Amino acid sequence: MQGRLVECVPNISEGRRPEVIESVVAAVRDTAGVRLLNVQSDESHNCSVITFVGDPNACGQAAVALALRAVEVIDMRQHKGEHPRLGAVDVIPFVPISGTTMEECVALARRVGQEIWAALGLPVYFYAEAAASPSRVRLPDIRKGEFEGLPEKMAQPEWVPDIGERRPHETAGAVVVGARRLLVAYNINLNTTDVTVARAVARAVRESSGGLTNVQAMGVVAASGWAQVSINLLDLGRTPIARVFDLVRVEAERYGASVAESEIVGLVPLDAILDVARAYLRLRAFERTQVLEALLME
Amino acid sequence: MQGRLVECVPNISEGRRPEVIESVVAAVRDTAGVRLLNVQSDESHNCSVITFVGDPNACGQAAVALALRAVEVIDMRQHKGEHPRLGAVDVIPFVPISGTTMEECVALARRVGQEIWAALGLPVYFYAEAAASPSRVRLPDIRKGEFEGLPEKMAQPEWVPDIGERRPHETAGAVVVGARRLLVAYNINLNTTDVTVARAVARAVRESSGGLTNVQAMGVVAASGWAQVSINLLDLGRTPIARVFDLVRVEAERYGASVAESEIVGLVPLDAILDVARAYLRLRAFERTQVLEALLME
Numbered sequence: 001m002q003g004r005l006v007e008c009v010p011n012i013s014e015g016r017r018p019e020v021i022e023s024v025v026a027a028v029r030d031t032a033g034v035r036l037l038n039v040q041s042d043e044s045h046n047c048s049v050i051t052f053v054g055d056p057n058a059c060g061q062a063a064v065a066l067a068l069r070a071v072e073v074i075d076m077r078q079h080k081g082e083h084p085r086l087g088a089v090d091v092i093p094f095v096p097i098s099g100t101t102m103e104e105c106v107a108l109a110r111r112v113g114q115e116i117w118a119a120l121g122l123p124v125y126f127y128a129e130a131a132a133s134p135s136r137v138r139l140p141d142i143r144k145g146e147f148e149g150l151p152e153k154m155a156q157p158e159w160v161p162d163i164g165e166r167r168p169h170e171t172a173g174a175v176v177v178g179a180r181r182l183l184v185a186y187n188i189n190l191n192t193t194d195v196t197v198a199r200a201v202a203r204a205v206r207e208s209s210g211g212l213t214n215v216q217a218m219g220v221v222a223a224s225g226w227a228q229v230s231i232n233l234l235d236l237g238r239t240p241i242a243r244v245f246d247l248v249r250v251e252a253e254r255y256g257a258s259v260a261e262s263e264i265v266g267l268v269p270l271d272a273i274l275d276v277a278r279a280y281l282r283l284r285a286f287e288r289t290q291v292l293e294a295l296l297m298e
Numbered sequence: 299m300q301g302r303l304v305e306c307v308p309n310i311s312e313g314r315r316p317e318v319i320e321s322v323v324a325a326v327r328d329t330a331g332v333r334l335l336n337v338q339s340d341e342s343h344n345c346s347v348i349t350f351v352g353d354p355n356a357c358g359q360a361a362v363a364l365a366l367r368a369v370e371v372i373d374m375r376q377h378k379g380e381h382p383r384l385g386a387v388d389v390i391p392f393v394p395i396s397g398t399t400m401e402e403c404v405a406l407a408r409r410v411g412q413e414i415w416a417a418l419g420l421p422v423y424f425y426a427e428a429a430a431s432p433s434r435v436r437l438p439d440i441r442k443g444e445f446e447g448l449p450e451k452m453a454q455p456e457w458v459p460d461i462g463e464r465r466p467h468e469t470a471g472a473v474v475v476g477a478r479r480l481l482v483a484y485n486i487n488l489n490t491t492d493v494t495v496a497r498a499v500a501r502a503v504r505e506s507s508g509g510l511t512n513v514q515a516m517g518v519v520a521a522s523g524w525a526q527v528s529i530n531l532l533d534l535g536r537t538p539i540a541r542v543f544d545l546v547r548v549e550a551e552r553y554g555a556s557v558a559e560s561e562i563v564g565l566v567p568l569d570a571i572l573d574v575a576r577a578y579l580r581l582r583a584f585e586r587t588q589v590l591e592a593l594l595m596e
């Protein structure tokens with residue numbers, strides 16, 4: 001698989017019937033040039049998150065194929081679940097991973113939205129980096145009212161869809177398509193059981209209370225019993241892992257605590273790991289293509 | 299390309315005639331399952347180093363194909379060059395890169411040696427980790443006497459070839475096949491122009507004078523004018539980059555110097571970079587398959 005990679009993480013409104021989920025997943029699996037990485041279904045939410053990667057064009061094709069299949073097999077008039085949702089294929093985010101830009105993902109989201117409307121008559125809202133206005137950046141704002149409230153919502157001038165007519169698709173509602181950065185979950189365990197230290201450190205390092213931009217953090221007790229700073233990294237290109245680790249380390253020292261260990265939860269792009277090596281080894285001019293396995297992907 | 303990777307770095311005795319070099323390189327390029335990474339020809343040495351990677355079987359096939367072609371197009375009776383050499387295809391080292399072991403590379407070297415003898419009647423010496431005796435571990439010992447001295451050398455009981463008869467191939471001499479670890483060149487620049495500091499640090503960190511095992515080092519003046527500790531890392535799995543960097547940093551501090559920057563020269567395996575992140579972020583249970591691009595290679 002080549003170096004130009006986009007990740008797509010669509011959310012479909014079916015988390016209970018395996019044959020329906022598999023039918024939608026198959027649409028992705030059958031698209032050339034994409035690789036299915038993960039399917040996570042939640043019964044109580046009654047939705048599934050499907051993760052796949054590939055070059056931008058292939059990801060776009062797979063996303064459209066997935067939307068077509070989802071609308072064919074999911075009827076929102078029968079759907080119940082804990083998780084807010086607007087339609088059968090609820091949200092389709094594109095994430096630049098490597099060799100691709102946010103601008104490309106925004107353009108991809110727009111094109112996929114056009115194709116979905118043309119093929120299905122399913123109205124489209126663009127969100128996050130692809131949003132057409134500030135009021136449509138946040139997913140919860142767009143989802144408010146959910147599938148059942150769509151006729152009323154779309155009647156309001158401020159909720160005219162970005163593409164399509166001002167009425168929901170009868171069985172599939174509407175779809176939200178967009179582009180966003182990769183989010184990496186990162187936990188740092190301190191060698192103390194005092195959760196108040198982890199909370200103080202979290203306050204010090206997170207954006208919302210005077211810390212680093214692109215960082216969300218909270219202090220919790222880890223399963224192991226140790227105090228943990230639980231972090232979301234929202235933009236690894238601007239606020240890299242090493243900077244966050246070292247600030248946590250320094251802030252913890254103010255309380256006599258130190259970092260016992262840290263944990264990257266789930267997937268992380270190679271560039272983020274190369275940045276760790278660059279930071280600590282003070283590497284100059286270290287290129288991705290010097291990593292043997294990365295060179296093989298060129 | 300899949301995760302089980304071996305690197306093969308054969309040295310052929312032709313560095314001047316592009317059409318001859320290309321003919322040998324083509325034998326590698328035409329082998330399915332290997333990827334040609336680099337061809338480096340030296341006119342004064344009159345030899346070329348060809349680097350390719352692939353799964354063990356494919357690398358073995360490519361190495362045999364390369365040997366057949368080299369013996370076909372190179373006549374050592376006409377060969378002159380600065381660099382010591384024993385034959386047309388002088389040395390064929392196999393290097394475990396990822397998902398493969400040294401034992402596999404030793405077995406591969408042995409098999410390739412057998413095939414080369416069977417196909418060409420070219421006598422074979424095994425060296426490095428594949429050596430049959432301690433006197434055959436080092437390449438310079440085997441090469442001593444060179445192509446021209448082979449009849450005399452092979453007449454000595456201690457230089458009976460490991461495979462084949464006790465006389466050189468008329469035009470191709472003999473071949474040395476073996477398995478060795480990946481060698482990574484790594485330079486650390488100090489923020490001083492005093493080369494005696496770099497020399498003292500090199501003495502402190504290298505194996506030969508009481509430092510770290512698997513480390514060769516010397517103090518030099520870098521092109522930029524700064525004092526540089528120039529390092530070869532011989533076994534990244536046992537003596538990782540982070541340990542070497544930090545010992546250089548600490549030893550430099552004894553002279554009031556600090557590390558300005560460091561540089562990885564050429565290729566490095568992904569695992570070595572993951573180990574840097576593991577060391578500095580104190581990562582527990584961080585797997586290669588958490589790196590998105592590595593997952594795609596599975």
